[in-house]
Amino acid sequence: MLVATTAFTIPPRPIDRSASDTNDLVPVTATVDLAALRHNVRALQARAQGADLMAIVKADGYGHGALPVTRVLHDEGVRYFAVARPAEGVRLRKNGVADRILILGAPFPNDLSVYAKHDLDLTISSADTAAAACEHGPWVQPLRVHVKVDTGMGRIGLPLDEAPVVIRRLSGAPGIHLAGVWTHFATADEPESDFAQTQLDRFEAVLDELGADPSVSPDHIHAANTGALLTLGSRAHRHSAPLVRTGIALYGLTASRPLGDRIDLTPVMRLRARVTHLKTVPPDTPISYGATWRAPRPARIATLGVGYGDGYPRLCSGRASVRIGGTERPIVGTVCMDMCMVDLGPPDAPAAQRVEVGDEATLFGAAPPTLYDVADWAETIPYEICCSLSPRVPRRYVDASTDTTATGRVSPPSSRPQPRI
Numbered sequence: 001m002l003v004a005t006t007a008f009t010i011p012p013r014p015i016d017r018s019a020s021d022t023n024d025l026v027p028v029t030a031t032v033d034l035a036a037l038r039h040n041v042r043a044l045q046a047r048a049q050g051a052d053l054m055a056i057v058k059a060d061g062y063g064h065g066a067l068p069v070t071r072v073l074h075d076e077g078v079r080y081f082a083v084a085r086p087a088e089g090v091r092l093r094k095n096g097v098a099d100r101i102l103i104l105g106a107p108f109p110n111d112l113s114v115y116a117k118h119d120l121d122l123t124i125s126s127a128d129t130a131a132a133a134c135e136h137g138p139w140v141q142p143l144r145v146h147v148k149v150d151t152g153m154g155r156i157g158l159p160l161d162e163a164p165v166v167i168r169r170l171s172g173a174p175g176i177h178l179a180g181v182w183t184h185f186a187t188a189d190e191p192e193s194d195f196a197q198t199q200l201d202r203f204e205a206v207l208d209e210l211g212a213d214p215s216v217s218p219d220h221i222h223a224a225n226t227g228a229l230l231t232l233g234s235r236a237h238r239h240s241a242p243l244v245r246t247g248i249a250l251y252g253l254t255a256s257r258p259l260g261d262r263i264d265l266t267p268v269m270r271l272r273a274r275v276t277h278l279k280t281v282p283p284d285t286p287i288s289y290g291a292t293w294r295a296p297r298p299a300r301i302a303t304l305g306v307g308y309g310d311g312y313p314r315l316c317s318g319r320a321s322v323r324i325g326g327t328e329r330p331i332v333g334t335v336c337m338d339m340c341m342v343d344l345g346p347p348d349a350p351a352a353q354r355v356e357v358g359d360e361a362t363l364f365g366a367a368p369p370t371l372y373d374v375a376d377w378a379e380t381i382p383y384e385i386c387c388s389l390s391p392r393v394p395r396r397y398v399d400a401s402t403d404t405t406a407t408g409r410v411s412p413p414s415s416r417p418q419p420r421i
């Protein structure tokens with residue numbers, strides 16, 4: 001009723017298409033809780049025991065918004081950031097981020113001037129990239145390089161037998177500053193992984209070989225990601241000048257639930273969608289594409305304004321539930337691009353009686369269903385769920401947990417928490 005009334009009372013004037021106004025017209029919102037982000041980075045700083053943190057904000061901060069996330073983390077003392085690709089780093093620079101930014105992906109030799117121009121740290125991923133970095137100077141300022149050693153991830157990086165030679169060569173090269181030597185684990189998310197330990201041993205063998213050479217002194221040595229921090233612990237960052245690269249845990253998540261039990265994190269993102277349509281249907285009424293679900297009894301059906309076009313997985317069809325009307329109710333039928341349907345139960349069920357058009361349902365949040373649940377239904381990892389939220393979902397930034405929507409009713413805009421950023 002609220003929405004209909006609001007729409008009716010808007011006076012006839014030219015439509016204002018500014019972003020915030022149109023966002024209010026979108027039936028789905030991802031709320032990003034910056035207080036939770038602060039809580040998580042503090043927990044990670046404590047866990048890293050003095051190692052510097054490198055916050056990973058690739059893929060638009062795992063879908064949370066790289067810029068607001070970076071600003072909050074800078075406030076919390078983080079001075080090292082990383083993204084996957086140069087374009088992501090340039091975007092941060094253009095928006096005033098002055099901290100160190102490492103590009104984790106392998107560079108194309110022709111793109112090295114972009115790194116120099118925007119003061120981005122470069123990953124040396126092969127002997128050829130090392131040669132290109134040496135040849136392409138001199139830059140106005142030294143090119144800052146982090147040499148990636150492939151100890152078993154098998155993605156990018158120098159093979160073990162080439163790494164020491166290349167690192168020595170870069171150490172002495174004019175116009176090059178050795179900012180880091182690093183590796184990446186393939187299985188650190190698995191507690192007691194022998195292979196993670198093997199990778200660590202290989203990495204340390206390379207470091208030992210270099211240790212004898214006083215001309216080689218990288219600013220940082222880094223191996224740990226979130227998984228390694230939580231499973232290998234200080235073994236993964238006991239090197240001189242350690243750095244811990246952490247991504248998913250900043251956002252209050254880990255690769256799996258058991259890993260999440262090892263540290264006190266708060267989920268940062270909550271996804272909510274409004275009811276756009278309600279109806280009561282007789283038994284045997286088919287719902288959605290393919291008519292794969294039929295009402296087993298008279299059913300109150302709510303249509304939510306969210307679908308796979310927003311990044312809510314189609315694999316959730318017939319598997320997922322949402323929090324609506326104070327309880328959890330199932331998504332029935334196929335998830336569409338822009339909508340999905342929820343069975344509120346028989347018409348006299350409490351949820352069926354309570355829910356109105358314009359009310360909000362939570363697709364994932366602090367209370368179940370959580371993002372872990374959605375990842376399970378979609379047969380994937382939490383990373384993919386938050387990264388896949390599409391740009392058409394407005395992100396609303398709040399600075400305290402506001403998960404108090406007992407009824408799920410949308411509050412009028414004036415009483416909504418104001419975005420800080």
Ligand SMILES: *Cc1c(COP(=O)(O)O)cnc(C)c1O
Nearest residue numbers: 056104184225226245246247248
């Ligand atoms: C994405 C990424 C990370 C962060 O991993 P999390 O599991 O999110 O902590 C660290 N290092 C590299 C090389 C990455 O690509």
